[in-house]
Amino acid sequence: MYSIYHFFQSIVKNKKHFKTSKKLDEFPFNKKLLSCKNDGVFPDMAIRINKNKSVFTGGELIELKDSDSYTVSSFNSTIPSRCKEISKIITGENSIIKQQMEKVGDDIHSLPVRDVFYLVRGRKNKKTKVCLVYGSFFETIAIENLIRQSFSQVVEEGLMRSGKEMSQEQKDLLFSILSQQENFSKVRTVEKASVKLRFRIMTEVKAEGNILNPKKYPEISDGTLNFVLPCHNDGEEKEIKRKLGIVFSTAAIRQFKIFKVKHHFNGFFLIIQTPL
Numbered sequence: 001m002y003s004i005y006h007f008f009q010s011i012v013k014n015k016k017h018f019k020t021s022k023k024l025d026e027f028p029f030n031k032k033l034l035s036c037k038n039d040g041v042f043p044d045m046a047i048r049i050n051k052n053k054s055v056f057t058g059g060e061l062i063e064l065k066d067s068d069s070y071t072v073s074s075f076n077s078t079i080p081s082r083c084k085e086i087s088k089i090i091t092g093e094n095s096i097i098k099q100q101m102e103k104v105g106d107d108i109h110s111l112p113v114r115d116v117f118y119l120v121r122g123r124k125n126k127k128t129k130v131c132l133v134y135g136s137f138f139e140t141i142a143i144e145n146l147i148r149q150s151f152s153q154v155v156e157e158g159l160m161r162s163g164k165e166m167s168q169e170q171k172d173l174l175f176s177i178l179s180q181q182e183n184f185s186k187v188r189t190v191e192k193a194s195v196k197l198r199f200r201i202m203t204e205v206k207a208e209g210n211i212l213n214p215k216k217y218p219e220i221s222d223g224t225l226n227f228v229l230p231c232h233n234d235g236e237e238k239e240i241k242r243k244l245g246i247v248f249s250t251a252a253i254r255q256f257k258i259f260k261v262k263h264h265f266n267g268f269f270l271i272i273q274t275p276l
Helices: 004-013 096-103 143-162 168-178 234-247 250-254
Strands: 034-037 045-047 061-067 083-085 113-124 127-134 224-230 257-262 268-275
Touching (some): 004 045, 004 113, 004 224, 004 234, 034 096, 143 168, 224 234
Parallel strands (some): 127 224
Antiparallel strands (some): 113 127
16 A cells, blocks of 8 residues: 555654755655655655555655755745646656656556645754645645736836836736746747757745744744644544554554644644654
8 A cells, every 4th residue: 555644654664864864865765655766856756556546546746855954945947736747747758757657567647636745854953853744835826826926026017117018918818828837947949049048937935834944833843753734624634534543553643743733824734743
């Protein structure tokens, strides 16, 4: 059986290594749970898919974020999100991710939309915090809306400086094109230019979305490993605890500290916490 819950179980077993591993990708992850593992390509890891998806689907995507401070390191090119379409990730017949997933026997397209998790480690003054956090902690508005509103600010500032105007219809057309990241993130070749141009988005986490920030989220204490899941109603909380009960023994669950924190923009999240 494969799932992000089983992945959390595996890192709990080896949690002491979070303090000693110089790089997060050097942590002794359980490779039997993984369908791929790469460096510098999203996702850094993916969980294998279950053929029987009645309880756990598996297939979650995991990005590693390592920092020598209590700030979540920036996201380069890939905007953090709660889920992603696998078809947009395994592009091209020679995709190394696609090859790795097929090699372990995954029926890749049986799970077209994948949940995204971020394994975040922060270290400060010889203290360490680690969070395995669901992507909705960072994606509090739709990515298309985030890009659209950001470009809207650029255009409005440019129009103000130039003293010119655009009709609302022109603005809507421009923003609808630019809100799709794939429309502008490709490498562009211009005739007679000796260089190519590629626009890339770098995403930085605000203080309100920084789960490592001790002022914003004091419940995430030093020297802890935390599993962070959205919990907006009693039904979600019961489902999380049901899945925990399948993966962990009753004795193991008693050792966790389980509580809720309120995100500054996105409701409540359930925290399963254990000391490192």
